[in-house]
Amino acid sequence: MAWWVELSEIVRNFGLLGAALVGVVLAGMRVVAANRQADASLRQAELARRTHVADLFNRAVEQLDHDKLQVRLGAIHTLRQISRDFPDLTAAVFELLNGYVRERAEEQPNEELPADIRTILEVFKEELRS
Amino acid sequence: MRKWYRPSGRDIDTPPLELGRAGRRLPPLDLHGAFLRRADLSATNLSRANFAGTDFTDANLRGSDFAEADLRGAILRGADLRDAQNLTAEQLADAVIDDTTLLPSYLSYEDLVRQREGAL
Numbered sequence: 001m002a003w004w005v006e007l008s009e010i011v012r013n014f015g016l017l018g019a020a021l022v023g024v025v026l027a028g029m030r031v032v033a034a035n036r037q038a039d040a041s042l043r044q045a046e047l048a049r050r051t052h053v054a055d056l057f058n059r060a061v062e063q064l065d066h067d068k069l070q071v072r073l074g075a076i077h078t079l080r081q082i083s084r085d086f087p088d089l090t091a092a093v094f095e096l097l098n099g100y101v102r103e104r105a106e107e108q109p110n111e112e113l114p115a116d117i118r119t120i121l122e123v124f125k126e127e128l129r130s
Numbered sequence: 131m132r133k134w135y136r137p138s139g140r141d142i143d144t145p146p147l148e149l150g151r152a153g154r155r156l157p158p159l160d161l162h163g164a165f166l167r168r169a170d171l172s173a174t175n176l177s178r179a180n181f182a183g184t185d186f187t188d189a190n191l192r193g194s195d196f197a198e199a200d201l202r203g204a205i206l207r208g209a210d211l212r213d214a215q216n217l218t219a220e221q222l223a224d225a226v227i228d229d230t231t232l233l234p235s236y237l238s239y240e241d242l243v244r245q246r247e248g249a250l
Contacts (some may be wrong), residue, residue, distance in 0.1 A: 087154045090154045090156060091154075091155065091156055091157055094156050094157055095157055098157075098159060098160045098161060101161050101164050101166075102160070102161060102162065102163060102164050105161070105164035105165045105166055106165050107165045107185075111167050111168065112168065113166065113167070113168060113169055117166070117169075118169075118170075121166075121169055121170060121171060124159060124171065124174065125170070125171060125172075125173070125174050127154070127156060128156065128159070128174045128175040128176070129173065129174065129175070130173055130174055130175040130193070130194060130195045130215070
């Protein structure tokens, strides 16, 4: 009779061990799935952010051509902010503003630099502080 | 007739990048031909910048770094270049300067004029 009790205990313990292992595997699978979902959500959020920045960038580029100085100044400040927040876009912003200055910085009757050119030079100074 | 060719890595002419704020790599300034009278670009890294033909009359360029900057034809009358770094007589040889240009202590207007006259 005693050996029967011992055997049943061994079987029960193995059963518990098996159940525990299955539980661990299932929990692991759940963690992996949750991680993948979190990664996918992060990628999606990053993609949405980049799309938003691309929209901002394109709108700012269009506004640089606007007749009103205030609109152009707003575009320059937007580009300055994009350059600060997205280092991988800094070079693109920089080249764009260089081109703007070359095109727009023409002789002024009162010899004072226009506000848009002055603001761009401030951006250059800020980025290229020696 | 247009000649087609397959571009190789050697055909791509990418300008060297400058180290900007927070270690960001930036293309050098290219403001050639711009009218920048009284501009303030003091204490700025202007290495490898293209200022060919730029009008910097009365501009504040004090303490800026001009290493390998192109100043050919740049107008520097009345410009403040005091404490400028890496500025050479060769760079200023084709720039427009006069006795109102404020030069760094290691360059003098007289020397530049003499050098120019010697080259003629």
